[in-house]
Amino acid sequence: MTALTIAPDADVTEARASRTKTTTKARIVGVGTANSEHSYTQQELLDHFAIEDPKVRSVFLNSAIDRRHLALPELDAEGALIEESQGELLAKHKRMALEMGARAVRACLEDSGLELADIDYLCCVTTTGFLTPGLSALLIREMGISPRTSRVDVVGMGCNAGLNALNAVNGWSVANPGKVAVMLCVEACSAAYVIDSTLRTAVVNSLFGDGAAAVALITDTEDTAHGTPDAETESGSPRVLSFASHLITDAIDAMRFDWDDSQGKFSFFLDPQVPYVVGANAEQIIGRLLDGAGLRRSDISHWLVHSGGKKVIDAVRVNLGLTRHDVRHTVDVLRDYGNLSSGSFLFSYERLLQERVTRSGDYGVLMVMGPGSTIEAALVQW
Template identity: 65%
Template sequence: MTRNAGSLARIMSVGTAVPPASYTQEELLSVFGVTDPRIRSVFLNSAIERRHLTLPPCDADGIPRTETQGDLLRKHSSSGLLIGREAIETCLKRLGADPSDVAFLCCVSSTGLLTPGFSALLIKELGLRPTCGRLDVVGMGCNAGLNALAAVTGWASAHPGRLALMVSVEVCSAAYVFDGTMRTSVVNSLFGDGAAALAVVAEPEPEAGADAEPSHSGAGPSVLGYASRIITDAIDAMRYDWDEDHERFSFFLDPEVPYVVGAHAEETVDRLLDEAGLHRSDISHWVIHSGGKKVIDAVRVNLGLTRHDVRHTLSVLRDYGNLSSGAFLFSLRQLWEEGTVRPGDHGVMMTMGPGSTIETALLRW
């Protein structure tokens, strides 16, 4: 577990963005002419109603044309810049800050490779200061948002009062392979495109024995610490690698992923809470990655959570699908807007991804 030393990094604002085009699961099955009842069942029993995607243009017979790996990388870049910029602008607007106020930018993505990365491109696109510190977290998958947040809160704690941003940019439609197999259909039924930005500023830590000050008006929680767990026995359970047959990268999800994640969730969360002297009963709010229906159920059962505890996680899955590394920030935004949080409340954020990995963070409002 990592604890900020000397100052507490506080989440000050969250902004999200999605591409303009959205599709129901039924519409996607129709667009791609899917008639296999097994594949249709995967789509229609996913607990997902709608996703935002950047689909290729259709050819003469009305079927989306096949994209090359080059087409997919260009989509990753162009669509990613659009939604990444919108998420950051929304985040800064809610905070009442300007791009010139940003002193550090961390960008997260797993749906393509760019050099220079999104951090450099967004600094130019948004007119951030050229002296802005930057970091790109690439290829870590759905858990990467919390890996990046650890870096951002660490930077903010070392630079009190200065504004740091993290943005997740995931164009999952740039990582699709359409070949009619069950392997690719599971992936194609699940992921959506989206970006989420989060602003962090560090504050002085309360003196020993002093009561914690309540949050700034409208501000979010302080991040108290992190706990991680990599399950090396399941290192190949989630992977994004080269498909020789299709000459492009392809994502693979092992059917055992929900059970692997669920079986290790309790130990990871308890370790996070033990080091803070807390118990699961002390946690008022749960912000969990929308990894899929079975993953959410496995985590919920193993942690003893109610459906109300994971209401925002389920809502994000229903309306957006799995947004990879930024999905938990869509849930955080919904919790924030709900207005049910009170000063002194504790919360846990949890993401899961390749490795297989579980990442957690402890929050206090």
Template identity: 60%
Template sequence: MGMDHKPLEKSYSHRFVEPRIVSVGTATPPTGYTQMEVLDHYRITDQGIRSVFLNSHIDQRFLSLPLREAGERPSVESQSELLAKHRVEGVRLAAEALHRCLAPINAAPSDVDLLCCVTSTGWLTPGLSALLVRDVGMRPDCGRLDVVGMGCNAGLNGLNPVTNWARANPGGLAVMICVEVCSAAYVFDGEMRSAVVNSLFGDGAAAVAVRCSDNDTVPAVTGYARHIITSAMDAMRYDWDERHGKFSFFLDPDVPYVVGAHAERVVDALLSRAALGRSDIAHWIVHPGGKKVIDAVRVNLELTHHDLRHTTEVLRSYGNVSSSSFLFAYQNLVDEGAARPGDRAVMMTMGPGSTIESALLTW
């Protein structure tokens, strides 16, 4: 049963209230694949490409792959088929993540006052937010925001206006859903450029609920900082590939080093505004952009492997789930149960632009 819908003018006690992450939920396709299984599925024999897959530090990814006949490669999916996959799987994954997010706070879709949907793996008009309002029982007067095309950093780009809305509408419930059907953006052409992308990304969705609360067992979002590395604007792209007649990703091999070289600047700006240092941070939630990205961030921020255990675990178990990845890592932190009142955490995502986004959480 969902909660009765509360009016936005709900009054609070004298205790200070802030926008807080009150719940999170994740979802993946039903089928997981090891890297070897993906190679076998597409009958990839090139030893260089196989090496990229098998040395990715990824044990499993959840994917929506086309069926194949025994002994044959899967049929090549057209751009229209890939867009249809994004629409169908995106709505399904988003709805599942939404329900898993709302259940712990005894809320129903009809209780949501603002819905923000984030994606970069397909194009839809109307967007995912409108489709979800229709399909999962949300109120037709629910506020909506679609963040499209910002890439792996986009989750924090979306969380910023969501927390600002919650602050301006005390009593309101805001939900952000990051949903990425990365298998709807694959191009299997036997080239190393495509192999790097195809070896890394997985499908999944993550929903996060935000509302004003004085409950210090869940974290308040107390600050943001960001930096766009304009000199590396083309290092991460999702653009049209004329050869294949479809969109495809491009990742420059220098991305990890670009991100690592600028990580300190963003984190120090975030913490200085709160008069904090890195030693004040108990938890680190970093986007699992790949093993080299994680290592570059760890080295440049002088963190330990233990500090980034949640990030590394997401990469190992799900791959890079684009904009939803950092919320999978945050779910790991929640499940661990290690956060205590007074703790602080840094969230950091990175993506096209090249962009680094960060947020400060305080319990």
């Protein structure tokens, strides 16, 4: 009897091949940051706002923050604060967002070795003000970026928005190899303050600062990726591997903007339980992110966590079993700038690169949290 040879099904063969084929990934090829002009110590801020309440002062002075960049409301001849209307705050946001945003984009392009003319896609992220047309359109006009540039604006998502946007920008980059995508996070927190004597506003007013951060992404073309395999893991140019997201629906109102009728402006609310809610859910999302790549926490060389506040950082560190060294940049950014909202993690990322300690093959985790309540995470590899 002649033995029968059964040829493998074509679909099965193709599926096996796809599992072993290395998918081209987007690379973060540059980063740049910027802040508003003036910075102040927490004591200087207490003096400027004439805050005497010992409980409020304690919130400021025990925040693990040394300085923050802010554009403060001016004082009148009697030394009292000049009230800023909601319209004036929106105008302040527009002015500061354009100024800080342009500087961050230029710094990012310089770090990347790119020019304004190289930008093919621009994503702008902000929560501290509303603009129509969006910040992306205004920046394109003000900076002289090509009007043919594709763009998107992510507005109102909060501190987690940087990774939500990076996920979308990464997808565009992978779909458009060889083209340059830029993501800008710009938060003029000076334009989102309510000044009163309550502990509710004290928590917010003691924490946030002004800042902008931009990153550039490029996905190598097939020929480039095959021709220079080391380029994808070059130190300072990590590949973006995957993302994970977790919405804590039971705490959806824990971080939010409310309209304050008495003040005639928006007021941000931050629930005191936020650090514990975030900490309790941190393991779940990081476990999912790493399981998808077949990794353990011990495989991660670099942790870049959002500088959300001292208690938030401590809760994440304890629940994930991280060392103080793991979150050194997170802590230092909080100390030097306060909570910069959506761009905070990119300030930490910039400091990591400045250390020049990343090596080819190292894995890193980016982790942010914000309104929703939401935790976002991304896995990268140098």
